[in-house]
Amino acid sequence: MKGRDYTGSDGRFVPPAFDALPFFSLSSLQMSSPRKTSPHPSPRARRIGIHLSTTGGVAKAVEHAPEIGANTLQIFSASPRMWRASKISAAQAEQTRAARARLDVGPLVIHTSYLVNVCSQTEEVRQKSILAFRGEIERALALGAEYLVLHPGSYRGMTREQGLALAAESIAQAIDGLPWQGTAFHILIENTAGAEFSLGGSFDQVAELIARLRPHAPVGACLDTCHTHVAGYDLVSETGYQETMRQIEQTLGAETVRVWHCNDAKAARGSKLDRHEHIGQGTIGLEPFRRLLNDPEFAHAAFIAETPVDAPGDEERNVRALLALL
Ligand SMILES: [Zn+2]
Numbered sequence: 001m002k003g004r005d006y007t008g009s010d011g012r013f014v015p016p017a018f019d020a021l022p023f024f025s026l027s028s029l030q031m032s033s034p035r036k037t038s039p040h041p042s043p044r045a046r047r048i049g050i051h052l053s054t055t056g057g058v059a060k061a062v063e064h065a066p067e068i069g070a071n072t073l074q075i076f077s078a079s080p081r082m083w084r085a086s087k088i089s090a091a092q093a094e095q096t097r098a099a100r101a102r103l104d105v106g107p108l109v110i111h112t113s114y115l116v117n118v119c120s121q122t123e124e125v126r127q128k129s130i131l132a133f134r135g136e137i138e139r140a141l142a143l144g145a146e147y148l149v150l151h152p153g154s155y156r157g158m159t160r161e162q163g164l165a166l167a168a169e170s171i172a173q174a175i176d177g178l179p180w181q182g183t184a185f186h187i188l189i190e191n192t193a194g195a196e197f198s199l200g201g202s203f204d205q206v207a208e209l210i211a212r213l214r215p216h217a218p219v220g221a222c223l224d225t226c227h228t229h230v231a232g233y234d235l236v237s238e239t240g241y242q243e244t245m246r247q248i249e250q251t252l253g254a255e256t257v258r259v260w261h262c263n264d265a266k267a268a269r270g271s272k273l274d275r276h277e278h279i280g281q282g283t284i285g286l287e288p289f290r291r292l293l294n295d296p297e298f299a300h301a302a303f304i305a306e307t308p309v310d311a312p313g314d315e316e317r318n319v320r321a322l323l324a325l326l
């Protein structure tokens, strides 16, 4: 299946319509509305960005993105290491929307707090996680964010099947009653490095969780190149890349993948060690990123680096390293 281009004729970001997704294929068949396609995608049709700090406010982060060559970004909407979070004010939400419209920055991706574990065996932690994740969704909707990325969690103490069921139940509970309908908002389940008891170490597991969530929530996938590589998939050799993409197509479907986290890896393929490296300087190297960024199957996706910041200018260097591959 060919990837669709969700950029408008002028290269601006147009969020994909719900019925453009494979999991809404029934309704799209019934409605049979004509789809707009962009005959001449601009050279900046790809959405490329990086995780940025929101010190000074979300609107400031949005304004900073184009200064470093980015036209999309990821943020935390609250401290990722604290359970308590403050609400997004109406003024903050409005400034963010205005800055995004003015600068054509999008999609806006929010990464969920590291504390959230929707399949914890400890009931207290799971209840706190559901509440915190509900807050994440509320803030994402207030900010008009398209995507909220979630690590599926750790099922230590349970079977994988129990963990999967609990994760789906918790996420469905967290979004229950919130007004996401009619928005572009999607929860994206991220694949993990495949460490013991961590859910989502394979495309299969991510696909299974997404399938369970579809009746309850707008869902898609976020794939991380570092996690994919250290989980054991081959992105590096030409044939390995093709085989990995085939597996993505068979499990998730390329269109379900809304975001690619573009991170090189410090550790070896299959090591299950999640240590991000600067683009082109790790065990993945530049070529796989070139293939991915130019892959027509993912023309609709946003590519966002979560690379280390070891020195001033590292964020811009990593964005420019990705841009140079187009
Ligand atoms: Zn990631």
Ligand SMILES: [Zn+2]
Pocket: 224, 226, 227, 274, 275, 276
């Ligand atoms: Zn990671």
